[in-house]
Amino acid sequence: EAQVTQNPRYLITVTGKKLTVTCSQNMNHEYMSWYRQDPGLGLRQIYYSMNVEVTDKGDVPEGYKVSRKEKRNFPLILESPSPNQTSLYFCASSPGQGRSYGYTFGSGTRLTVV
Amino acid sequence: QQQVKQSPQSLIVQKGGIPIINCAYENTAFDYFPWYQQFPGKGPALLIAIRPDVSEKKEGRFTISFNKSAKQFSLHIMDSQPGDSATYFCAGKNSGNTPLVFGKGTRLSVIA
Numbered sequence: 263e264a265q266v267t268q269n270p271r272y273l274i275t276v277t278g279k280k281l282t283v284t285c286s287q288n289m290n291h292e293y294m295s296w297y298r299q300d301p302g303l304g305l306r307q308i309y310y311s312m313n314v315e316v317t318d319k320g321d322v323p324e325g326y327k328v329s330r331k332e333k334r335n336f337p338l339i340l341e342s343p344s345p346n347q348t349s350l351y352f353c354a355s356s357p358g359q360g361r362s363y364g365y366t367f368g369s370g371t372r373l374t375v376v
Numbered sequence: 377q378q379q380v381k382q383s384p385q386s387l388i389v390q391k392g393g394i395p396i397i398n399c400a401y402e403n404t405a406f407d408y409f410p411w412y413q414q415f416p417g418k419g420p421a422l423l424i425a426i427r428p429d430v431s432e433k434k435e436g437r438f439t440i441s442f443n444k445s446a447k448q449f450s451l452h453i454m455d456s457q458p459g460d461s462a463t464y465f466c467a468g469k470n471s472g473n474t475p476l477v478f479g480k481g482t483r484l485s486v487i488a
Contacts, residue, residue, distance in 0.1 A: 266419075295475065302385070304480035305420070305465060312473060320475065352419050364410055365476060367419030 264289045268353050268368035275343055275375055283338045283371050285353030293356040294336040295320070295365070296328065298349040305352070311336055343375040380468050382479025389456055389486055397451045397482045399466035404447070406468040410476070411440065411451050414463045423464070424451075456486045 266287045275281050287294065295310035297320075307320030311330040325347055327339040336355075340347060350372050354365040381400045389395045401409075410425035426433045426440040426449065433440045437454040453460055466479040 302480065304382075305478040307475055310475055354419075364422035364425065365412075365420075367412075367421065369419050370417075 264366070266353055266355050266366050266368035268351075268371050271369065271371060273371060273373050275373070277344055277375055278342050281340050281343060281373075283340075283351060283353075283373070285336045285338065285368060286334050287336075287353075287355040287366070288334065289355060289357070289366065290333065291355035291366075292333070292358050294330065295354045295356075296326070296336070296338050297352045297354065298322065299352060299370075300349050308338070308351075340373075343373075345375050347373065348375050349373060380466060380477050380479040382466050382482060384482060385480070386483040387485070389484070391457060391486055391488050393456050393486070395453050395456055395460075395484055395486070397464055397466070397484070398448065399450065399468075399479050400446075400448045401468045401477075402447065403468065403470065403477075405470040405472075406477075407471055409440070409442065409449050409466065409468050411438075412465040412467065412478075414465065414481075416462075420463075420465055453484075456484075458486050458488055460484065461486050 269284045292313050296308040297305045306322045308326050309328040311317045353368040356365045357363045411423045412420035413423040414420040424435045424438050428444045439452040442449045463481045463483045465481045467476045469476045
């Protein structure tokens, strides 16, 4: 089944403790992206990647890092999480950013930072 | 500006009614306008999309109306059902290497 898989689904952590949220897609998509969803603010893009070793900042990149060493994986790294990063996170992929293909989203990771 | 403005923020309709969600965009280079549907606990899923060379697109009970001169587009849900209760996002992008720009979402509740 074609899908985007995120792990974990739920995560509670403490301020300052480094964490990684994994994202993997099995569709050979070139484009991958991370979003956070907060009430009243919609989907805000954190980082995106147009291909292996190519990443760029979205609208809200502060406090986050990403890497794209393989085409299928695009982990989101929070080096020193803070409570304002408590949110619902989604990973998405698309066949190619330059063309108007739909995005496939993962099921989300609900992160709580205390 | 890259914004896509979506309204209303929330909407309650009775079963069988026709909810309408509106979006306005600023970037005239946008040439692809999708709508996404998100159920609680799930990621958004592509529902229907339109390009600006047509004024309307229909898929089942879902219709997009597009007004290029006004830079507006809207989603209509015919004969709405309680199962349509979800959050709906509009979006826009151009054909270049730029991200999809989302509206802030509309939470729709269809009551029986």
